[in-house]
């Protein structure tokens with residue numbers, strides 16, 4: 001092949017390629033409008049509006065079917081803007097309470113804030129306080145043993161508590177013990193008892209104790225009032241009490257400072273433990289029992305009442321552990337005095353010397369109630 005024919009062949013090849021390229025781009029241009037027309041909305045279609053942040057659940061069902069965010073947002077904010085409910089009664093449109101910060105909780109909805117105060121403060125610190133008091137009393141008993149009993153009995157009796165005083169005291173004490181045991185199981189049982197006795201027994205036990213607690217509460221309230229009125233006269237502070245307080249009655253060394261009928265320790269417990277804490281525990285307990293008229297008993301009220309009640313009750317139990325210790329194993333002859341009403345003159349002189357002197361001086365009768373008639377003898 002000559003040089004001219006080779007050039008001719010190359011020219012023909014170039015022309016063929018150019019023609020092919022032109023045909024391809026023409027075909028592409030022709031097909032573009034057709035595919036664009038196929039991707040667009042069908043005729044008559046009206047696009048829904050874009051979802052908006054403030055729309056109702058009904059609107060959101062149209063803008064984004066299946067998305068219920070506005071509904072749940074309303075539920076969460078129902079503490080601020082109460083929702084609609086056909087149920088009768090207050091607060092029925094509030095599914096989640098408003099956000100608050102109770103002392104010791106984070107800023108969160110009130111139910112959760114209450115839970116945090118109970119579980120992070122009242123239960124652990126209350127439990128620790130009661131444990132420390134028990135430990136201190138056990139140590140005191142270990143080092144000192146029961147106090148008193150140094151004077152030999154004379155056989156002459158003085159009436160320390162009348163039958164009425166004892167009846168009021170023991171009614172109140174029994175109600176207190178029922179409340180304390182049931183309250184402790186409700187507060188600490190889940191952590192301490194449940195793992196030992198299992199869910200079935202624990203469920204029955206707490207159910208029974210909760211009902212006992214609810215009924216013993218009003219009994220405690222009434223009997224506490226009677227106890228306070230009965231003893232208040234002899235619980236008034238007098239000058240001799242300050243010396244007793246300064247030396248803590250000689251409990252930790254030295255002679256016992258002579259007190260009147262009740263010593264200053266008993267008086268402090270009376271005013272702070274029985275009266276002040278008693279009023280707080282009883283009034284918050286009556287709120288929890290829904291026994292006070294004129295209140296709405298909303299969830300927030302009940303949470304506040306519970307936190308106040310549990311805190312004051314723990315303090316009261318801690319205070320009365322000392323009283324129960326002294327009234328049972330801590331002081332010789334004390335339990336007998338409240339059980340039978342009578343004490344030996346030696347006991348009165350040793351523990352309540354000023355009271356004993358007043359009795360000796362005739363200022364206070366040694367027997368205040370009508371003495372029991374002697375037992376009938378056979379044939380009389």
Ligand code: HEM
Nearest residue numbers: 172173176177231262266267270274324327334335337338
């Ligand atoms: C198991 C529980 C209790 C026991 C064993 C107990 C025992 C005693 C004893 C032995 C006395 C006589 C003390 C003395 O002669 O000076 C006494 C007095 C007294 N108790 Fe109790 N008690 C108990 C619970 C309570 C409770 C719950 C309260 C009231 C909230 C209370 C209020 C008083 C009062 C006001 C007195 C008169 C003298 C004082 O102020 O200590 N007691 N108790």
